[in-house]
Amino acid sequence: MTSQAIGYMDSGVGGLTVVKEALRQLPYESVCFIGDQARLPYGPRPAEQVREFSEQLGQFLTAKNIKMFVIACNTATSAALEYLQKTLPIPVIGVISPGSRAAIKATKNHRIGVIATEGTIKSNAYEKAILSKDLQNKVFSLACPKFVPIVESNEYKTKIAKQIVDESMAYFKGTDIDTLILGCTHYPLLKPFIQEAVGPDVKLIDSGAETVSSVSLLLDYFNLANESSHKELPDRYFSTGSADRFKLIAGNWLEMDDLNVTHVPVESLSLK
């Protein structure tokens, strides 16, 4: 049973920043990923709709016999985590709590920045999570709606990307933050530009990578880790968008040229 794959969902390729860290920290755990490119971006959508899409993707992967479901998308975590924890028959974890906990652990001056999509910022999920643990913290939140499109269009290493990042990060001047949460799983692809813009003294928290630590803990806690020293199942990737396009960006990011990618038509996703 424990050789089953771990399921990951995202609106697009951002969730692969979580998968990349999982491949590194948990090399014997099989990956079953779905990206909802056909309906991307999730950021500007109403929470109700994001919850419905997330549930569809959760049910799709559950039907593939996963043992744990990771909402590798901040917007979907803020909209659907509690609901999916109640409705799916397996452990479900999101990316917001791990990112918040890591920031609380890292900050020395209690001044924490958060960058995320409009949906995540509007939900106030990071600020709530951080302040619930310690009201001493001060949280500076910024929506960066241009970041996801620039990553999904594979332009995240371009001059335009740098310019967009610089313009957005100007918001943090004078805030004296010592910690900045990348509160969207797409953002680590822009990490070099972000670090350059905020300076080397600000610790960047990759909420996705932190989530893998939580996945690893829950595998141990619930005795769900794969006990053999190799994957029992091949990694599989699904996309509601173009499989070729997914293969290109994902292969590039994961440094793999033989990804097993299957297109899933949105129309085939329905709720049970």
Add this chain to the structure above:
Amino acid sequence: MTSQAIGYMDSGVGGLTVVKEALRQLPYESVCFIGDQARLPYGPRPAEQVREFSEQLGQFLTAKNIKMFVIACNTATSAALEYLQKTLPIPVIGVISPGSRAAIKATKNHRIGVIATEGTIKSNAYEKAILSKDLQNKVFSLACPKFVPIVESNEYKTKIAKQIVDESMAYFKGTDIDTLILGCTHYPLLKPFIQEAVGPDVKLIDSGAETVSSVSLLLDYFNLANESSHKELPDRYFSTGSADRFKLIAGNWLEMDDLNVTHVPVESLSLK
């Protein structure tokens, strides 16, 4: 219900390195700690006996109405974690898995050192935990039986302590480790000497501090976090040894001079 304290046990004051991090990361969570100074050190004792002592301490704190039990002692974790997870009615977590996971996350060259008590090293618990996740890792383990006594005798800042640390750490010369797990919750008090001995390029993993991240995750996961923004209950400390002596070392380490410490006679600890 969620305002209940979190329980922590150790053979002595070492577990306070976990508590110190908990006070920092989880300031609204009350602490209920017991140190078993009367029967310290645990390191050289048979696993069976350590398990029995740990169960006594677990039952003692459970009777104080704690909501979670943290085995803040590596020797006791290796001897009793699985058993107490089955027998206590609340979530139980140990320090070995969090330390192992943090080391796997940190290492770049897959060469990881572990220092711990004889009992922990003999149990092979760290090596097993690390290799089960990735056989690429190479683990170099060393028992340091002199470290706990030097901490418990409050001599951990002395020249003798430095000498003992230097002699032990010589073992790692030529191993090329880039990560070293402090696999005993007493060892962080010797951290400055240890870091000096192994050099600045070796990342020290404080298994106790890492455990607090796991405590925080499970509080979130099981909806057990205190929801108010202050402690509902005062922190309490118990010791089977001298309360005054405990107050001295613990107060010094936690930088608090008003610790609420109560002596608990070993004879009063019995198993239900």
